[in-house]
Amino acid sequence: xxxxxVPSLGxxxxxxxxxxxxxxxxxxxxxxxxxxxxxxxxxxxxxxxYTARGARVVAVELDPARCPEAVARLAAEPPAGPGRVLAxxxxxxxxxxxxxxxxxxxxxxxxxxxxxSPQAFLGELRRVLVPGGHAYVTATNRHAxxxxxxxxxxxxxxxxxxxxxxxxxxxxxxxxxxPLSAMHYFSRRGFRRLxxxxxxxxxxxxxxxxxxxxRGAVAGRLADAWGGALRSAAFHMLVRRPLATGAR
Numbered sequence: 001x002x003x004x005x006v007p008s009l010g011x012x013x014x015x016x017x018x019x020x021x022x023x024x025x026x027x028x029x030x031x032x033x034x035x036x037x038x039x040x041x042x043x044x045x046x047x048x049x050y051t052a053r054g055a056r057v058v059a060v061e062l063d064p065a066r067c068p069e070a071v072a073r074l075a076a077e078p079p080a081g082p083g084r085v086l087a088x089x090x091x092x093x094x095x096x097x098x099x100x101x102x103x104x105x106x107x108x109x110x111x112x113x114x115x116x117s118p119q120a121f122l123g124e125l126r127r128v129l130v131p132g133g134h135a136y137v138t139a140t141n142r143h144a145x146x147x148x149x150x151x152x153x154x155x156x157x158x159x160x161x162x163x164x165x166x167x168x169x170x171x172x173x174x175x176x177x178x179p180l181s182a183m184h185y186f187s188r189r190g191f192r193r194l195x196x197x198x199x200x201x202x203x204x205x206x207x208x209x210x211x212x213x214x215r216g217a218v219a220g221r222l223a224d225a226w227g228g229a230l231r232s233a234a235f236h237m238l239v240r241r242p243l244a245t246g247a248r
Contacts, residue, residue, distance in 0.1 A: 012045055016049035025133040026204055026238055030055040031082070033104035036128065039111040042069035043086070052081035055105070058098070060091040095119050097127045105134035111232070113149075113183045114139040114176060122198035122239075124222070129241040134203065138234045142185040148233035149174045156185065171178050195239050206236040213244055 013104045024030060025064040031054030037047045040059035047059045047070075054058060061067045067090045074085055091097045093108075094115055106125050115121040125135050147155050154165045160181035165181060174180070186194065192202050212220030 011043070013045060013046065013052065016046060020049055020053050023134075023136060023238070024053070027087065027105060029053075030105055032056065034058065035101060036060065036096075036098070036106045036108075038096075038104045038106055038108040038125075040066075040070055040088065042049050042066040042073070044070040044074055044088065046167075046243050047074070047085050047088075048079040048081075051079035051083035051085055054082040056083060057085045058094065058103070059085060059088045060093070061088065062090070062092055064090060086107060092116045094124055096124050096128055100127055101130045104130055104133045106133075106171060109138045110140075113138060113185060114178060115184070118184050118194055118196070119198050122195060122200055126241050131241055133178045134218050134238060134240050135200070137205075137239060138185070139191040139237060140185045140234050141232050142187050142190065143145045144233050145231060146233075147180070149176065149178075150180065155180065186235070191235055191237065196236075200239040201242055201243070203238040203240045206238060 009019070020030065033055055035050045035057050037044065037057055037059040040047050040061045042063075042065075044059055047057045050057050059070060061070060068087060071088045074088065078135050079085055089097055092115060093111060103143040106129065108125070112118055112121060115226060122137075125137075125188065129135065142156060144156055146153050150167055152167060152170060152172050155166060155172075158166065164179050188205065195202050208220075208224045211224045214220065215223055
């Protein structure tokens with residue numbers, strides 16, 4: 001369940017490394033820092049990319065079949081770069097096998113929608129992050145025209161039980177095996193509220209930031225209102241554990 005990667009990057013390690021370099025402009029370097037690749041999958045591509053940037057990576061995967069595959073692939077072809085993959089661990093993102101405040105950065109793409117409790121999941125990310133540590137998290141867009149898991153237009157606007165019945169009638173299947181009613185989708189505002197409730201501060205909406213940088217303030221916001229709110233499959237968010245010990 002936790003093994004899916006950002007589809008637009010394909011299998012390219014180089015493009016992942018470029019993505020991380022852009023993140024570092026906001027988070028600071030990951031070199032010599034502890035990075036959690038949450039949902040590493042059988043290929044552990046993000047683990048390889050963070051290793052190339054010099055990070056010390058702990059990879060966590062829920063699927064019991066994907067963990068040994070990731071271990072075998074990393075052993076057969078060790079990641080290039082100055083960093084290191086410290087371990088590949090089977091674990092649940094809502095009960096991470098990590099001590100409090102031990103991770104500087106969490107990479108978590110296409111995981112949040114599959115967990116039982118999104119708030120508990122984000123709270124667990126906050127627990128393992130050092131104060132001031134960051135996490136990159138994707139959140140599936142509740143208002144996307146085409147559902148990214150079933151590929152059906154308009155189904156996101158239906159009540160979930162009705163949507164499940166329609167998807168059954170259409171024979172639409174989710175590669176991850178979950179019914180739509182068991183998954184968690186968000187509006188942009190709803191995701192920000194969830195972060196607040198989980199003790200995480202939202203630092204940047206990365207796709208919105210990219211659109212504004214590319215098109216300018218006015219055209220970028222107009223493009224984001226259409227492309228971000230309605231067409232994007234997911235929001236790509238950078239969040240942070242606040243520095244103050246007692247702060248949420």
